[in-house]
Amino acid sequence: MTRDTPFEPDGGDGPGAFLLNADARPRWLDDVVIIGKATLVVYGLFIGLGLAAGLDFNGIVSTLQQVTLLATSFALVALALNLHWGYTGLFNIGIAGFMAVGAYTMALVTAAPDATFPGLGLPLWIGVLAGLAAAALVGFVVALPALRLRADYFAIVTLAFAEVIRLVYNSSALQEFDLLGVELGTGGGQGMSFPNLRNTVSRRLMYVDGDPTAGPSLVGRPFLAIGDALELSPSVVEGWVYTAVLVVLVAFVFVVITWIGNSPFGRVLKAIREDELAARSLGKNTDRVKIKVFMLGCAFMGLAGMVWQGRRGYVDPNLFLPIITFYIFIALIIGGSGSNTGSVVGALLFAGLLFEGPPFVQRIVDATFDLPRPPTVYDGVIALGDLDPMPLLGYAVGELPNLRFVLFGVVLIALMIYRPDGILGHRNEPASPLDLTKERPPRERDPASPEGGESDE
Structure with missing residues (x-):
């Protein structure tokens, strides 16, 4: 049996098929092992440095919680992007805009009237549902004119819409406004406050x-008992409770997108990705399919915006700059486009090793060593003439949060050379629930019927 051989106990071939590996284990178990190994690598690095x-x-536990929170937030958006780009081939670079729609909608719905x-x-749950609906609706509005465009042109439209959304929220016209007699306000460039999502969710789960x-x-x-046993602060x-929710x-979201990918709808998505004209020639309404998947992916992006920035209880337009989209693409490229497992692993490695790693190393070095901090790199290089490398090292440590952008570029170049498909880009996401990779030998085929051809039995 091949690695990607599907199997259903009831003999069906629907989207609920379980994919088995070469050892006849469910493929999702392999996915859990891969994600677990990546988590151990990231945790081991932070624990060792700590x-x-x-x-x-x-x-140390607090640091691991922050890294996990950031990784899960990136993973939510990377999975949504994988649905657009990895499954359907829609080059959406307006991610930050859809995240902003979800976060601001939740803020406007849940903020106190006297704020x-x-x-x-x-209530919070109404705000979350409203944010999902608003992000999906904006995705529908963006998809309509963009359907006539392909590849890079589609990307330009999504980027433009994302910037329009950010500038609208930044506008002083929406700082305070009246909607059907109700006073509302986004705060413009100042941002706006609303009930802290992290505190609200965690305390609602932890306490009566x-x-x-x-x-309790x-x-x-059980969370409080573990915290008391380990002497953790409340x-x-x-x-950690909020992180567990994420x-x-x-x-x-992983299960939903995987189910979609294995369904007939998912096979149409992959057909569009490979050759939209061929899919259309087979009678598929590709425009309708792309609108549906774009709206769904935008809703997930809005959800990520809510849980990511909502943990602060504050939102402003500068939290949704285009660089956020750049981060998500790096995470997906690292893991491998087209692989849901790769999306999660890429988000974890990016958040832990590339995004949070350099600032954490800087804090550790600053707390452990007293390095000189020259104002410019030139001063550090001059000190090398006196055989004193410490000023240059101190300057490099002080600039680690900025040097991580150089690290981003180095990682992307290395991936393009040695692993252009990403870490898990080689993993197949089969378009058919049937095993089409092997042809049975003649002796294993069904006997021919007397009338000719193959038996139906």
Whole structure:
């Protein structure tokens, strides 16, 4: 049986088929192992650096929580982008704009009516649903004119719409406005505050009625018990509860997109990616399919914007600059376009090793060593003439958060040379639930019927 041989216990060939590897294990188990190994690599690096710098246990656990939170946020957006680019071939570089729509919609729905920049004051779950719907609707509006464009032109349209969205939220005209007699406001360039998503979700899960004084809930009791046993601060425990919610969201989106990819709808997406004209010639309404998948992917991007920036309880337009889109593409390229597992692994490696790693190393070095900090690299190079490398090293450490952009470029160049498909880009995402890779030998074929041809039995 081949690596990607599908198997269904009931003999069906629908989207629920379980893919088996060469050892007859479900493929999702391999996916979990791959993601687990990548997690161990990232965690091991941060734990090792933290121990070397003398961080206490609480500090190391807090650092791991922040890295995991960032990785899950990137993974949500990378999975959505994989649905657009990896599955359908839609080159969407307006990711930041759709994230902004989800985050701002949730903020406007949940912010208190008496806040500096007021909202509707509705419950959080309504705000999340509104954000999903708004991001999908904006995706529909963007997709309509963009359907007539292909490749780079489609990308330019999505980028332009994302910048229009950001500038609209940055406009002073929306700082405070009246909608059907209701006072609302986005704060313009100042941004706006709303109920902190991290605190609201974690406390609602951990405590009865979300009140820390009312005692732990059934869900919160094990988290608090583990926190007490490990002597973790309450804020770290709450952070891990919120992070656990994001991990569940990533798993849910992963399963949904995988199910879509194995469904007849998903096979149409892959046909569009390979040759849209051929798919259309077979009678498929490719325009309708692209609108549907674009709206769904935009809804997931809006969800990522809500959970990522909503943890601060504050949102402003500068959180959704085009560079956010650049980050997501790097994560997907590292993992491998077209692979959902690669999307998660790429997000984890990017968030841990490339995005959070350099600033963490800088903090560790600053806390451990007293290096000189020359104002320019020229001063550091001059010091080399006196055989003193410390000023140049100190300058490099001080610029690590900026030098990571150089590291981004080095990683992308290395990938283009040695691994152009990404780490997991070689993994097949079969378009058919049937094994079409092997032809049975003649002796294993069904006997011919008396009338000729093959038997139907």
